[in-house]
Amino acid sequence: MTDYKNLIKLSAIASMVKDEFRGKEYWDIEKCSAAYGLAKVCPEGCRACIFRPNSKGVVARPKFLLSEKEFIKDAKRKALMGARNYKIVAPIRGLDNPALLKKAVRIIKSIRKEVPQIKQICASLGLLTKEAARALRDAGVSEYNHNLESGRSYFDSTRYSLRHTYKDKIDTIINAYEAGMGICSGILVGEGEKMSDRIELFSTIRDLKNGKGKIIIDSSPFNIFVPVTLEHVANKRISAEEILMSLCMFRIMCPNVKILPNAGRAYFSDYLALTYFIADGRSIHGAYLTKGVTEKQDKKIMEIIKKTI
Numbered sequence: 530m531t532d533y534k535n536l537i538k539l540s541a542i543a544s545m546v547k548d549e550f551r552g553k554e555y556w557d558i559e560k561c562s563a564a565y566g567l568a569k570v571c572p573e574g575c576r577a578c579i580f581r582p583n584s585k586g587v588v589a590r591p592k593f594l595l596s597e598k599e600f601i602k603d604a605k606r607k608a609l610m611g612a613r614n615y616k617i618v619a620p621i622r623g624l625d626n627p628a629l630l631k632k633a634v635r636i637i638k639s640i641r642k643e644v645p646q647i648k649q650i651c652a653s654l655g656l657l658t659k660e661a662a663r664a665l666r667d668a669g670v671s672e673y674n675h676n677l678e679s680g681r682s683y684f685d686s687t688r689y690s691l692r693h694t695y696k697d698k699i700d701t702i703i704n705a706y707e708a709g710m711g712i713c714s715g716i717l718v719g720e721g722e723k724m725s726d727r728i729e730l731f732s733t734i735r736d737l738k739n740g741k742g743k744i745i746i747d748s749s750p751f752n753i754f755v756p757v758t759l760e761h762v763a764n765k766r767i768s769a770e771e772i773l774m775s776l777c778m779f780r781i782m783c784p785n786v787k788i789l790p791n792a793g794r795a796y797f798s799d800y801l802a803l804t805y806f807i808a809d810g811r812s813i814h815g816a817y818l819t820k821g822v823t824e825k826q827d828k829k830i831m832e833i834i835k836k837t838i
């Protein structure tokens with residue numbers, strides 16, 4: 530049973546940490562316009578992923594999987610709609626294949642040349658070697674997304690990925706950082722892990738520093754597990770209270786990280802408005818795969834927040 534008294538206390542502490550370390554901006558919307566492409570199925574076979582081969586009964590897929598040319602068209606279309614930040618996502622192992630690396634570099638350079646309204650290009654292209662990381666940076670990628678998703682113990686004990694290890698993920702983040710890109714690495718809450726697994730993950734995010742003691746992970750999408758296959762739909766769901774408790778713990782343990790509630794925000798349920806005071810007060814309009822919280826709902830909540838502070 531939920532201990533509401535302690536949940537309220539924990540939320541208050543997390544909110545004070547947010548004000549102290551991240552400031553008191555509660556209503557900026559950060560739009561992240563992501564597009565998926567280059568592959569339809571990923572051989573890495575991660576547990577919760579709709580791109581794993583043989584996922585049974587997939588109930589949500591990105592509407593479009595773009596080819597090389599379509600990425601450029603899509604970036605132009607989104608720039609006309611006001612996007613200044615464009616993220617290229619591909620369900621692939623990584624860029625260890627030279628032909629794929631060349632293709633990714635070509636797309637990034639073409640967007641920079643043909644869509645000058647896009648000021649920032651982010652990429653989420655799987656595992657990176659040092660060379661691939663440098664090639665992306667040189668082509669113009671300023672931020673690299675590689676989600677840690679879970680703590681190491683949970684990752685290893687569940688055989689989270691069929692092909693890559695937790696160390697591969699950490700190496701990718703370090704390689705991207707050393708190449709000069711900002712690091713965005715998200716977490717996934719509610720797919721069966723315990724609170725102790727999440728605490729382990731928050732410690733990893735907090736403690737991943739370079740030789741000068743600088744935190745490597747700047748921002749972290751806080752994703753809530755959304756059932757996207759029939760197998761998932763059958764699983765027991767995490768409660769809104771436990772999600773909130775996890776967000777508070779994340780805030781308290783990683784006060785300097787920009788925490789961005791992202792996928793599955795609708796599962797915060799009645800606590801959604803509270804998240805603006807604990808996370809970075811910004812939302813990513815990121816219901817890419819399933820119907821989530823709309824921009825209109827976000828704006829309504831922000832209007833309420835403005836009136837209360």
Ligand code: SF4
Pocket residue numbers: 571572573574575578579580581619620621622655690
């Ligand atoms: S590496 Fe990424 S795209 Fe591939 S299965 Fe894992 S989560 Fe899905």
